[in-house]
Structures are given as structure tokens and as C-alpha cells.
Amino acid sequence: MPELPEVETVRLFLKKNIIQEKTLSIKIENPKLRFPIVKEISYKLCNAIVTKILRRGKYLLFLYSNDYAVLFHLGMTGFFRLNELYKFRKHDHIIFNFLNKKLIFNDVRKFGFIKLYKKKEIFQCSHIKNLGPEPLGCEFSISYFQNYLSSKTTIKNLLMNQNFVAGLGNIYCSEILFRSRILPTRLVTTIKEEEIIKIIKAVKKILSNAIKLGGTTIKNFVVSDQEVGYFKNKLMVYGREGLPCLRCKNKNVIKKLIQSGRSTFFCSKCQI
DNA sequence: AGGGCTACCTGTACGC
DNA sequence: TGCGTACAGGTAGCCC
Numbered sequence: 001m002p003e004l005p006e007v008e009t010v011r012l013f014l015k016k017n018i019i020q021e022k023t024l025s026i027k028i029e030n031p032k033l034r035f036p037i038v039k040e041i042s043y044k045l046c047n048a049i050v051t052k053i054l055r056r057g058k059y060l061l062f063l064y065s066n067d068y069a070v071l072f073h074l075g076m077t078g079f080f081r082l083n084e085l086y087k088f089r090k091h092d093h094i095i096f097n098f099l100n101k102k103l104i105f106n107d108v109r110k111f112g113f114i115k116l117y118k119k120k121e122i123f124q125c126s127h128i129k130n131l132g133p134e135p136l137g138c139e140f141s142i143s144y145f146q147n148y149l150s151s152k153t154t155i156k157n158l159l160m161n162q163n164f165v166a167g168l169g170n171i172y173c174s175e176i177l178f179r180s181r182i183l184p185t186r187l188v189t190t191i192k193e194e195e196i197i198k199i200i201k202a203v204k205k206i207l208s209n210a211i212k213l214g215g216t217t218i219k220n221f222v223v224s225d226q227e228v229g230y231f232k233n234k235l236m237v238y239g240r241e242g243l244p245c246l247r248c249k250n251k252n253v254i255k256k257l258i259q260s261g262r263s264t265f266f267c268s269k270c271q272i
Numbered sequence: 273a274g275g276g277c278t279a280c281c282t283g284t285a286c287g288c
Numbered sequence: 289t290g291c292g293t294a295c296a297g298g299t300a301g302c303c304c
Contacts, residue, residue: 003297034280034299058298076298077282091282109281111298127299153275161275162299170297238297260276263296277303286294 002074004058004135004167005210010080011055014103017082021098022049023064029092034075034113037094041116044068057131057166061122069122075111080104131166135203140165145196149188155199156184156259168203171238172210174265176202178237178247183271184264185257209234237265245270 002010026042049065060072072078086095086102094114096103105114117125133139151158158164159173168176177184179202182195191199213234236246241256245267252269 006297073298075281076296078298107281108283109296109298111280113299151274157275172297261278275304277301279301280299282296284295286292288291 002058002078003169003172004055005172005207005213007055007058007060007074007167008211009214010074011053011060014060014080015053017101018050018096018098018103019053020049020051021101022047023096024099025097027095027097029088029094031093033093033107033110034073035115037114038116041070041094041114044116045070056128057134057162058169059128063119067118067120069117069119071113071115071117071122071125071127072105073113073127075107075109075113077109078105078107078112081106130163132162132164133166135165135167135207140200140203142193142196142200145200146193149191151188153188154184154259155182155186155188155191156264158188159199159203160260160262165203167207170262170264171235172206174238175206175236178266178271179206181271183268184259184266237267240265 023045024047026045028037028039028042031037031039044066045064045068048068050062051065052061052063054061054063058073060074062070062072064070081104083102083104084100086104089104089106091108092104092106094105105112115125115127123129133144148158148164153161156173156177159168159176160170174184176199180195180198182191182199237254240254242253244250245252245254247270248267252267254265255268256263256265258264
């Protein structure tokens with residue numbers, strides 16, 4: 001489910017609601033996730049205060065008032081809800097009990113994970129140490145992009161590679177390439193400088209718009225208990241196979257193909 | 273070394 | 289209605 005804008009939306013929600021809250025206790029309901037939740041989490045974080053909530057790519061990091069930090073990944077279906085009272089729901093994994101509120105992590109498909117680290121070690125952990133730059137930062141630039149022009153892969157696969165740039169996923173990559181008017185199957189070696197400029201502009205525009213709108217919701221993206229995410233209404237190509245292209249109107253319909261096992265949507269007239 | 277493929281897991285939608 | 293199949297936005301880890 002969640003790509004960078006959705007994770008950022010979750011971060012903003014959590015920042016507003018659990019910063020400076022003291023963890024009274026933690027209950028592990030079901031440790032089974034992509035990596036099992038370790039028991040130590042419940043006593044290492046007991047009485048600790050959440051002081052910072054950061055995002056790196058699609059990862060969330062909670063920094064605590066003691067030596068510890070927690071790394072979260074939402075996988076495809078992970079989400080948080082914040083309630084005053086706890087009522088079990090299917091696929092709940094862990095409950096963080098604060099004074100007047102409870103934060104619950106729920107994940108149907110169990111592709112997400114929650115890992116405990118020492119604060120000083122978390123940024124060097126295997127999950128985040130090799131991540132590429134943040135797509136909305138100035139480090140993601142033309143000259144940075146040019147370092148990858150010899151990659152023997154397609155432009156869609158390059159954008160999907162988290163070590164090239166952190167946070168783009170399958171939906172936004174289709175949208176970005178449509179906006180840039182570049183076919184997702186183009187080899188990176190054929191991309192010209194003017195096209196790099198278009199891609200970088202499209203990345204920044206589409207992601208920042210999506211964050212403003214609260215992230216895309218296709219289904220299951222919930223924070224608090226309230227569905228958020230309005231970007232789905234703005235998708236130009238993703239999930240629109242067979243429907244008229246919104247740019248060239250009735251001249252062409254959106255096509256779908258599979259690249260590296262993932263669906264890609266594009267317009268064969270608008271994108272070259 | 274770089275890049276592609278598959279496994280992981282459950283729910284839903286669809287065809288018969 | 290029930291059953292079988294395909295597919296779903298994630299990454300890690302294996303293989304070539």
C-alpha cells in the first residue's frame with residue numbers, strides 16, 4: 001500500500017498525536033511479521049518517551065528518550081490506529097499503551113515489520129544504510145541522476161530501486177513517467193538530459209501534491225480510525241487500463257504491462 | 273557486482 | 289453458492 005506520501009502522512013499524524021507521550025506498557029498481540037517482533041521491545045521501551053518521529057524513504061523511525069529507537073515498515077497493508085480503548089481486531093500485532101491513548105499496529109499480509117535498535121545504530125542498519133537520496137531533497141538532482149545513466153535496466157525499474165531514490169513505489173512510478181511523457185520500458189541508457197529534468201520535476205511535483213492531499217488510498221490506509229488519502233482521485237494512469245487517456249482523450253486508451261512482475265500503466269501515444 | 277525473480281501472507285474479485 | 293485462480297501498492301534474499 002504505502003509509498004512515500006502515505007508514509008509521510010502517517011508520520012505527520014503520529015507526530016501530532018504521540019510525540020512526548022510516555023510509553024506505559026507494550027502488548028505484543030501477534031509477533032509474526034516479516035521479521036518477528038522481539039520481546040525485549042516491551043521492557044526496553046517501558047517508561048520511555050517518544051521524542052522524535054522521522055521518515056526515511058518508506059521507513060518510519062521512532063526515537064525514544066532512552067538509548068532506543070524503533071524502525072517500522074508498513075509493507076503492503078500495515079497501518080496504525082489510535083484509540084482511547086483497545087478493542088481487538090483481526091491482524092493486530094502490537095499495542096503501545098500511552099496515558100490516555102493506545103497506538104495499534106495492524107497488518108493483514110504481514111509484510112511489514114517492527115525492529116528495535118540502539119538509537120546510535122539505527123541509521124547504519126541494513127534497511128536504511130544503502131537507501132538512495134530522498135526524492136524531495138536537493139540531493140536528488142540532475143548530476144546525481146547522471147551517475148546512473150549506464151544502468152542496464154529500464155527507467156521504471158531504476159525509479160523503483162530504493163537504492164537509487166528512496167520512497168517511490170509502483171503507483172507513483174507509473175504516474176511520474178506519464179507526467180514526464182517517457183515510456184516505462186525505455187532503457188536508462190537512452191534517457192537524455194532534458195528527460196532527466198522532466199522526470200525530476202515530475203517526481204517532486206507528484207510527491208509533494210500527494211503529501212498535500214494526504215497520500216493515496218486504494219484501500220486499507222487508515223490512521224486514527226479515519227480513512228485518509230485523496231490522491232487516488234488524481235491518478236492519471238494507474239489502474240486505468242482500457243480507459244481513455246486523460247491527456248490525449250479519445251485518441252488512445254491506457255495500456256498495462258508487467259515489468260519485473262509489477263503492473264505498469266502508460267499511454268503509448270503520449271509517452272515516447 | 274548488478275539486476276531479475278521469487279517468496280512471504282491474506283483478502284478480494286472474478287469466471288465457471 | 290462454492291470453488292479455483294489471479295492479483296494486490298512492500299522488501300529480502302537468492303540466483304545468474
